[in-house]
Amino acid sequence: MTIQGNRITLVPALLADRRDVYNWCFHSETTKSHIGPPDYPDMEIPTYEEFCEDYTDYYFDGTRPADGRGYIIQASRQPVGFLSYCSFHLKPHYSELDIWMNSEANCGKGYGTDAIAALVPYLAENLGIRWAIMRPSCKNTRAVASYKKVGFVQSDMMPQEYMRPEYIEAYGDGDYGEGGDALLVWGI
Numbered sequence: 001m002t003i004q005g006n007r008i009t010l011v012p013a014l015l016a017d018r019r020d021v022y023n024w025c026f027h028s029e030t031t032k033s034h035i036g037p038p039d040y041p042d043m044e045i046p047t048y049e050e051f052c053e054d055y056t057d058y059y060f061d062g063t064r065p066a067d068g069r070g071y072i073i074q075a076s077r078q079p080v081g082f083l084s085y086c087s088f089h090l091k092p093h094y095s096e097l098d099i100w101m102n103s104e105a106n107c108g109k110g111y112g113t114d115a116i117a118a119l120v121p122y123l124a125e126n127l128g129i130r131w132a133i134m135r136p137s138c139k140n141t142r143a144v145a146s147y148k149k150v151g152f153v154q155s156d157m158m159p160q161e162y163m164r165p166e167y168i169e170a171y172g173d174g175d176y177g178e179g180g181d182a183l184l185v186w187g188i
Helices: 015-026 048-054 111-127 141-149 165-171
Strands: 009-012 068-075 078-086 094-101 131-134 184-187
Touching: 009 111, 015 048, 015 068, 015 078, 015 094, 068 111, 078 111, 094 111, 111 141, 141 184
Parallel strands: 094 131
Antiparallel strands: 009 068, 068 078, 078 094, 131 184
């Protein structure tokens, strides 16, 4: 099922899209915004196989919608990025969003904020999600500002408040280590 925004359409990602999605995140001009040199020299870019371990089949085949799903962000029927949600590691009524654009040319045009603004009400209506969280790097000020534009607010919640206890050790520090993430929350 597609989800319509004001300027974009979210199209369910397919397994055939997974390699492109990986390349957009880890081998495009936007990569430097969230991993690898120059701002993240100690963070190695994952291999495609490592990406597939994190972004398992259900993000691309829709078989476990309560746990997560990925969408291709399209503008004028052309792919401009990827947006996903996941909830498997969170307490009931929470979901974590992740987004990246496929090129710098598609950044700053409002596609990402429109995509998020379209997905969050869908999650509320269809999955009972009441709190959406995003955890970009504190260094990624462009992303933090973008998420605030769409309604997220910075929070000092601790992982114990929104994460299932059995996942805190693995995911509690986020992608950027303790204190490296900006926790942003949107209450629906």
